[in-house]
Amino acid sequence: MITVSITEKRFGDDRVLGPIAFEVAAGETVALVGPSGIGKSTLLRLVSGIDTDFTGQIHRPDAIAMVFQEPTLLPWRSALDNLTLLHPGLPRDRALAALDEVGLSGKDTLFPGQLSLGQQRRLALARAFAGQPDLLIMDEPFVSLDAAAADRMLTLTEALIARHQPATLFVTHDMAEATRLAHRTLTLETGPNGAQLAGTTKDRTT
Missing domain, CATH: 3.40.50.300 (P-loop containing nucleotide triphosphate hydrolases)
Known part of the structure; x- marks a missing residue:
């Protein structure tokens, strides 16, 4: 590989x-x-x-997907947008499923600043795996x-x-x-x- x-x-x-x-x-x-x-x-x-x-x-x-020391999220975009903007064409249902997979179900409309550090790290993982790297x-x-x-x-x-x-x-x-x-x-x-x-x-x- x-x-x-x-x-x-x-x-x-x-x-x-x-x-x-x-x-x-x-x-x-x-x-x-x-x-x-x-x-x-x-x-x-x-x-x-x-x-x-x-x-x-x-x-x-x-x-390739990367997860950094800091979550490196888009603070002015919702949790859902942080996935769909990085992966153009990602269906909404798949993006929501990726959030659910990391324990962020129901938090798709929240902004990174409204999430704890642990939740931001989970969002970064969801973003990485949503692209099926x-x-x-x-x-x-x-x-x-x-x-x-x-x-x-x-x-x-x-x-x-x-x-x-x-x-x-x-x-x-x-x-x-x-x-x-x-x-x-x-x-x-x-x-x-x-x-x-x-x-x-x-x-x-x-």
Whole structure:
């Protein structure tokens, strides 16, 4: 599904990513961990195609969805509009079903500012899965939530991934999250030529 072969990524004269190569199979969930500032989010931007300024090759599907650290919703649009505007042609009934799937039934007319942070995170998930992505990319999607809310979001995300079966690559600082969600965990560490993969840990079976 996804093949990543990066020779290097630079910001000016600084080489932030060195040689990095890995694959993510269809339906597989892979976690990416490492110390803050090492380049995990930069790597996600390359994989997603947001940043194309690098040396190497990345093969990815066309249908990609991203969930960021912050919900990145349209604050002046309703919950329903946040889905339908991103996915033109999405039928209203499917959009409402996507909201229901994440526990936001009956909140389609509310604006993001009228939702709790946890509900905003659920809306971001609904928006991502409404497009039926082949590749789901998540950048620390549970950060800043309290333990109980994070556990509920993990449970929801597990269920959505199991139901829709996208290839998933996500960054986390929490090894417990990686172990719970991922089939494999990739670790970035500082190398002589920028960040590189230190190794792979198998977390659970398919």
